Amino acid sequence: MRIGLFTDSQLKKVKAAHSTAPYHIIADSTYIGLANANDIVEVFLEGGKISILFRGNKLSKFKKISFYTINKEESIEFTGVIPSIKSRQYEGDFEFSLANNAMRLVNMVELDTYLEGVVESESGTGQKLEYYKVQALISRTYALKFRNKHLEDGYEICDRVHCQAYLHKRMGNSIIDSAVRQTTLKVIYDQNNELAPSYFSANCGGQTCNPAHVWNETIDGLTSFKDTFCIYTKQATWKKSIPEAEWISYLVNTYNFPIDDSLSRQLLFHFVQPERTAFYLHPGYGIPMRDIREKFHLKSSFFNTRKEGDFIIVEGRGYGHGVGLCQEGAMKMARNGYSYDQIIRFYFPSVKIDDFTYK
Secondary structure, three states: OEEEEOOOOOEOEEEEEOOOOOEEEEEOOEEEEEEOOOOOEEEEEEOOEEEEEEOOEEEEEEOEEEEEEOOOOOEEEEEEEEOOEEEEEEEOEEEEEEEOOEEEEEEEOOHHHHHHHHHHHHHOOOOOHHHHHHHHHHHHHHHHHOOOOOHHHOOOEEOOOOOOOOOOOOOOOOHHHHHHHHOOOEEEEOOOOOEOOOOEEOEOOOEOOOHHHHHOOOOOOOOOOEOHHHOOOOOOEEEEEEEHHHHHHHHHHHHOOOOOOHHHHHHHHOEOOOOOOOEOOOHHHOOEHHHHHHHHOOOOOOEEEEEEOOEEEEEEEOEOOOOOEEHHHHHHHHHOOOOHHHHHHHHOOOOEEEEOOOO
């Protein structure tokens, strides 16, 4: 697969170093040399072209510079110099090219190797094998279902959470590798034998979310239901204080909330959401919960409000959009002895698990 790296940055200069094996470097059709573990290579934008500094020699005016590994299991570390970006280590081959007055960095890597990095980036370390199998399955399904998402950008999917987090190669326990390999080729299909929508979030707060509340569309196989597995986990509840004046200003200026109506004004500050709903207070006010979440950077749209002094206290449940699989709920299920396929069918009851076949 072709994965876009550092896609939220306008790369101007990148340092490559600390490779675990030699890498061949090719600039357009010119062979630059073999970079060893002790070599520090700089790739940078200069005069609308890509230049490279290798062993004290600067070579310029290229459209593309590629790093090819000798062994597919070896890795190399990339650090953003301009702008400054923390080092990340990846396996596979790499390609620098031009894109919108910046450099595009693409990781060309086998699907399962990519998934090892995704599973760790999305789930962390210290989980049960059955949970990692779940994450591998839904991440593989997502990658294959949306592999054309960024074709116009020169790669298939990116490293950000709006695709899937891919922050580095797998750095932790080899149990993640085992989970990916044990589920190789396995994906989830919907009732139409299409790759199923495999959305997930960190914590649903005790009730998964209807996709229509988030994206204004229904998705077959995804409904809202109670989930008691996640309600006592670390991200199950949260609280945030928002200045009253800021709260009023947003709802009045954005949605023409009838602040002069005495009954409506009382309702404005006090809202209880025992079950997930699409709108704040009442659909008649036309205030989507997802918009409030985005405006005030809330962890979820599953919250209650109350007034306390000059502040609106927002008390919420869950972390993320809440659609599909709840990661902390699935982690708890795995600790309780559920198998990966039982966990999948709890969150996606209408799907089937099978080997992926190209159509």
